[in-house]
Amino acid sequence: MPETTTVPAVEKRVVLDLDRCIECKSCMAACYYGHGQVTGLSFVDIGPALLPVVCRQCSDPACIEVCPAKAMKRDARGVVARGLFLCRGCGSCVRACPFGVLSLEMVGHHVAKCDLCEDRVAQGLTPRCAAVCPTGALRFATAAEIEGEGLVVLGGRIAGDHPIQRR
Amino acid sequence: MCSRPLAEVAEAPAARCLLCNVACPVRITKGGPDRYLPDYLPHAGYAGLCGRGSVLVDLLDHPERLLGVSRRADGACRTIDLNTAMQEVSAALRADGAAAILVDGNLDLDTLAATGRLAAGLGASWSVYVPPNDAGLVHGLDAGGGTFIGPEDLAAADAILIIGNAYATHPVAAHWVFEARRARPRMPVLVIADASGVTVDFATGVFQPRLRSGENARAVAAVRTGQTEPLGPDARALATWKERLRGGKSIAIVVGAELDYADARALGTEVARLAAELGAKVCPLTTYGGAWGAVRLAASAGAVPVEKVLAGAPRTLLVMGVDLDSSLGESAAGPALGKAERLVYAGPMPNRTSRRASLVLPTAFVFESAGRALLGPGREVRFGPLLRPPAGVPTVREILAALGVAGEAPADVSAAATVAAGADGGQPEDGSPDGLLVAPAQDPFHFADGSLTRSASWPHVVRPRPVLAMAESDARAAGLVDKGRAVVEGPGGAVEVEVAVGGTQRPGQARVSAAFAEVRDMFGWTWAGRRPGSPIRARVRKA
Numbered sequence: 001m002p003e004t005t006t007v008p009a010v011e012k013r014v015v016l017d018l019d020r021c022i023e024c025k026s027c028m029a030a031c032y033y034g035h036g037q038v039t040g041l042s043f044v045d046i047g048p049a050l051l052p053v054v055c056r057q058c059s060d061p062a063c064i065e066v067c068p069a070k071a072m073k074r075d076a077r078g079v080v081a082r083g084l085f086l087c088r089g090c091g092s093c094v095r096a097c098p099f100g101v102l103s104l105e106m107v108g109h110h111v112a113k114c115d116l117c118e119d120r121v122a123q124g125l126t127p128r129c130a131a132v133c134p135t136g137a138l139r140f141a142t143a144a145e146i147e148g149e150g151l152v153v154l155g156g157r158i159a160g161d162h163p164i165q166r167r
Numbered sequence: 168m169c170s171r172p173l174a175e176v177a178e179a180p181a182a183r184c185l186l187c188n189v190a191c192p193v194r195i196t197k198g199g200p201d202r203y204l205p206d207y208l209p210h211a212g213y214a215g216l217c218g219r220g221s222v223l224v225d226l227l228d229h230p231e232r233l234l235g236v237s238r239r240a241d242g243a244c245r246t247i248d249l250n251t252a253m254q255e256v257s258a259a260l261r262a263d264g265a266a267a268i269l270v271d272g273n274l275d276l277d278t279l280a281a282t283g284r285l286a287a288g289l290g291a292s293w294s295v296y297v298p299p300n301d302a303g304l305v306h307g308l309d310a311g312g313g314t315f316i317g318p319e320d321l322a323a324a325d326a327i328l329i330i331g332n333a334y335a336t337h338p339v340a341a342h343w344v345f346e347a348r349r350a351r352p353r354m355p356v357l358v359i360a361d362a363s364g365v366t367v368d369f370a371t372g373v374f375q376p377r378l379r380s381g382e383n384a385r386a387v388a389a390v391r392t393g394q395t396e397p398l399g400p401d402a403r404a405l406a407t408w409k410e411r412l413r414g415g416k417s418i419a420i421v422v423g424a425e426l427d428y429a430d431a432r433a434l435g436t437e438v439a440r441l442a443a444e445l446g447a448k449v450c451p452l453t454t455y456g457g458a459w460g461a462v463r464l465a466a467s468a469g470a471v472p473v474e475k476v477l478a479g480a481p482r483t484l485l486v487m488g489v490d491l492d493s494s495l496g497e498s499a500a501g502p503a504l505g506k507a508e509r510l511v512y513a514g515p516m517p518n519r520t521s522r523r524a525s526l527v528l529p530t531a532f533v534f535e536s537a538g539r540a541l542l543g544p545g546r547e548v549r550f551g552p553l554l555r556p557p558a559g560v561p562t563v564r565e566i567l568a569a570l571g572v573a574g575e576a577p578a579d580v581s582a583a584a585t586v587a588a589g590a591d592g593g594q595p596e597d598g599s600p601d602g603l604l605v606a607p608a609q610d611p612f613h614f615a616d617g618s619l620t621r622s623a624s625w626p627h628v629v630r631p632r633p634v635l636a637m638a639e640s641d642a643r644a645a646g647l648v649d650k651g652r653a654v655v656e657g658p659g660g661a662v663e664v665e666v667a668v669g670g671t672q673r674p675g676q677a678r679v680s681a682a683f684a685e686v687r688d689m690f691g692w693t694w695a696g697r698r699p700g701s702p703i704r705a706r707v708r709k710a
Binding site for chain 2: 020022023024025026028029030032033034036049120125128131132133134135136
């Protein structure tokens with residue numbers, strides 16, 4: 001049954017500048033160690049590069065719609081969050097996510113889900129993945145802020161001159 | 168893990184990650200009753216933190232960590248107290264006319280100097296272990312002189328030459344290159360590195376050296392002299408690089424010491440020459456944060472190469488923090504370790520050397536103590552502890568004090584290390600023409616031998632299986648296709664990999680992901696007597 005929440009999607013998201021990612025996986029390590037050794041961040045191999053993908057906090061999330069346990073819901077912040085004790089690890093959301101950012105956690109048999117570092121954002125800090133990124137490829141910003149720099153926001157990410165090739 | 172007062176630590180000088188010479192400041196916060204989290208609050212000198220830096224918290228509470236003293240006798244281990252153990256070690260070192268001490272070079276400088284004083288007092292030979300490629304690079308550069316900079320100074324450069332896959336091996340150093348590019352988008356960033364590495368993706372000019380001893384040094388020499396013939400026809404572009412770099416007013420050369428660099432000393436020498444001709448500043452990147460200071464100290468304080476210590480067949484050998492079996496290869500280190508009547512190992516984690524030892528002492532990690540490190544010429548830093556060591560676990564300095572090292576004389580590392588005090592990383596290419604020449608891909612996490620961090624599991628989430636990057640002609644000859652499965656058979660065994668066919672590899676050579684234990688086993692470095700990172704000849708067939 002579709003989620004009927006009226007909470008709007010969070011405005012500030014983690015976005016990736018394809019032109020600056022050096023595939024160092026610092027974001028992955030930060031997420032892993034910051035979330036009890038479970039990572040809510042995935043990597044996709046697009047051939048020329050291996051890029052991190054972070055939940056783009058959709059305004060109409062398919063993961064919420066398909067979750068049979070109602071473990072996925074949008075919280076008061078507008079962040080799509082997973083209820084740890086409700087999640088059965090069925091993987092429905094993993095298959096439904098059009099961006100491939102969800103994955104089954106191998107040990108706990110839960111779905112690992114980015115919570116946008118609730119503990120840090122509440123203190124006015126940036127999520128861990130963006131905070132550690134050496135090159136500034138991952139940023140915590142609104143679409144308006146990104147577009148204000150003359151960059152194009154594409155699919156929740158920042159694209160440069162070319163969607164794959166680096167500047 | 169013992170309870171350690173965080174409030175005291177918070178007031179201490181900044182802790183540094185010394186897993187490379189970028190030496191990022193690191194802090195931790197308590198993430199619960201039984202664990203710690205890396206802290207990513209912005210603080211002085213902060214420009215990010217790579218995966219290795221994050222792993223420091225993992226090491227603090229590592230389940231295999233050495234926390235007690237154990238003595239091995241008649242095949243059985245028995246726990247004894249630290250004081251008894253120290254008395255035994257002290258007596259053995261003093262009674263023996265053929266004692267030797269080997270210490271890891273990635274320690275506080277003054278601790279290294281104190282080790283030298285202990286050895287001098289005992290009349291024992293001693294050595295400071297620095298990875299051979301680091302040692303070779305430092306020797307080559309230090310002897311050549313010139314102006315050296317830290318990675319933070321790269322932001323001011325307007326023309327950069329990078330030798331090695333620096334973005335993979337030292338990700339945070341990339342921060343300042345990107346800062347420079349942001350200010351000067353059209354600046355030249357020329358790269359001599361393997362084309363499958365990420366650094367070349369951001370380059371304005373690339374040369375991929377062959378997997379051959381000294382090839383990087385030859386490439387740098389070709390840039391300097393314009394003579395590219397020895398490198399083949401595809402190196403002709405190197406003849407123009409000098410002029411391209413000269414277009415800048417602030418030229419920087421970034422040179423990294425990666426494990427598969429053969430002949431690192433020659434590379435350092437060539438880089439120093441090129442820098443002198445261009446008026447460029449050199450930013451050296453080493454795998455040990457304190458490599459520069461350790462090499463200088465070893466040269467000035469009478470340390471001898473590790474191989475020389477082992478060749479002396481010491482009856483009593485005190486090894487502090489070095490896994491000789493893994494670092495030198497079992498065939499190189501094994502005989503001497505086997506002959507030692509008393510092998511004492513002191514370190515934070517168990518390893519192959521500790522498993523041979525008759526007495527094993529726990530020590531703190533370097534980031535659990537305060538001290539000094541020389542990251543490069545003019546780049547001395549003081550660092551504080553990230554946490555205090557667990558209860559009952561001494562620092563190396565405390566062990567030295569218990570062994571009777573007197574005085575607190577600070578180490579002097581102001582003089583350049585012009586004496587070749589260690590073997591460089593040069594290894595000849597395997598002469599066999601059969602098979603494919605395979606080297607490990609530089610990985611941001613396992614770019615070194617992974618000895619500290621190999622147990623971490625998250626890199627496998629990124630890539631679930633190893634990938635073999637190879638040229639299309641080699642793949643065709645072996646009947647392989649892109650994204651197909653293949654088996655690589657090396658001296659240490661066989662491993663199944665996914666094939667990535669593309670134009671990034673030269674025909675005849677290939678790279679395979681290093682972040683997998685089975686891949687490192689396949690290389691067989693340890694038992695084949697080859698240094699970690701060395702290319703091997705391997706047979707590749709369809710799975």
